[in-house]
Amino acid sequence: MPRPGRNTYNDQKPPYSYIALTAMAISASREKMLPLSDIYKFIMDKFPFYRQNTQRWQNSLRHNLSFNDCFIKIPRRPDRPGKGSYWALHPFAGDMFENGSFLRRRKRFKLHQQRQHALGLLGEQEANNIKNNLDLAPYLQDESRLRLQQFAANAVTSGYLPYQRDSGQPTIRHQHKHSFSIDNIIGTPSKPSVDILPSPFQMTSIPRFVSQFAPTHGLPHRLMMSYHALHPTDNNLICSLASTFGSLNGQVSPLDYYSSIASLQEPAHPVLLVKPTALSAINLFSKHFGLGKEFHHSPPSETATVNPRPALVHGVDSLLKPAKELVVPKQFNYDHTSGRTETKFVEDDGGT
DNA sequence: TTCTGTTTACTTGAGC
DNA sequence: GCTCAAGTAAACAGAA
Numbered sequence: 055m056p057r058p059g060r061n062t063y064n065d066q067k068p069p070y071s072y073i074a075l076t077a078m079a080i081s082a083s084r085e086k087m088l089p090l091s092d093i094y095k096f097i098m099d100k101f102p103f104y105r106q107n108t109q110r111w112q113n114s115l116r117h118n119l120s121f122n123d124c125f126i127k128i129p130r131r132p133d134r135p136g137k138g139s140y141w142a143l144h145p146f147a148g149d150m151f152e153n154g155s156f157l158r159r160r161k162r163f164k165l166h167q168q169r170q171h172a173l174g175l176l177g178e179q180e181a182n183n184i185k186n187n188l189d190l191a192p193y194l195q196d197e198s199r200l201r202l203q204q205f206a207a208n209a210v211t212s213g214y215l216p217y218q219r220d221s222g223q224p225t226i227r228h229q230h231k232h233s234f235s236i237d238n239i240i241g242t243p244s245k246p247s248v249d250i251l252p253s254p255f256q257m258t259s260i261p262r263f264v265s266q267f268a269p270t271h272g273l274p275h276r277l278m279m280s281y282h283a284l285h286p287t288d289n290n291l292i293c294s295l296a297s298t299f300g301s302l303n304g305q306v307s308p309l310d311y312y313s314s315i316a317s318l319q320e321p322a323h324p325v326l327l328v329k330p331t332a333l334s335a336i337n338l339f340s341k342h343f344g345l346g347k348e349f350h351h352s353p354p355s356e357t358a359t360v361n362p363r364p365a366l367v368h369g370v371d372s373l374l375k376p377a378k379e380l381v382v383p384k385q386f387n388y389d390h391t392s393g394r395t396e397t398k399f400v401e402d403d404g405g406t
Numbered sequence: 407t408t409c410t411g412t413t414t415a416c417t418t419g420a421g422c
Numbered sequence: 423g424c425t426c427a428a429g430t431a432a433a434c435a436g437a438a
Contacts, residue, residue, distance in 0.1 A: 407438100409436100410435100411436085412434085413433085414431100415430100415431085416430085418430100419426105420426090421424105
């Protein structure tokens, strides 16, 4: 994305819409997401025109943030307290501006159009496969089922592939042999497996998506694994338990990518962040946080067993409490013989 | 209290 | 004239 440059238009109104100004601010930020106050600040810094009548244009800008699907709201991390959420650009809104110019917008970005586009790209066979393979499909109301399918369709068209059903092995179209390649992170399972999660959510084995996101919006290449779970008493509540892995400063981290998950989040489709979901990493975290439980693989036909212990899902907050004591994995080692992934955690000593 | 976020309603201007 | 995008105003709720 282009930068606005140093043209400040002095006191004249810049020829950019609020959407463009906001996109500029977000794009110029290091993390590709900003709280509202920083968006204001960016605009006022760059364009003196907006140092006046702040109430008026800031109201308009807030309206645009809420109104336009091209902006997504990302909850604050627990270690970054403050007012309001972070705002980012929807990943599918990347080509919103013609020739990358903030001056010209192609067309209004609408989420449902993106979904339809995604569904349209699915062949009938694939769509049926997805539909028929949903273990929980018979239990869902039509609307919920549709939501799940749409989520699946989005997954397929985002450049990553669904679980390959014949071999039980995830396939990746453009497999990278970096330290955070799929092999290095989750290994190559010899059979379909599913992480056991405690109640109240019962994990299903299918669909399971292993996702790869190409670098976009300044975010590095990253992987996402998502699982679907069904609340035992509320059939409308589908959860996608997801985890992303990416490289930050050359180091693999499963902790830093709220945004790529949140970007897929819709109000009607709650996404619970359980980080990380790679079994080895889950167990390391379980140990680290004293959950007193080890999680295992189970055959795909089984759903998760009900566990009376406080659920990991319930314990998301504790998992997400980052902070100082949080361990950051420095590397993943994949053992080709055993097919297991070993994650080495190193205490963060403050960067010495 | 202030800020943030959502929603509704209306106006304006461009493009067809 | 119609549609759509964009801008503005305002009311309201909830969080910090």
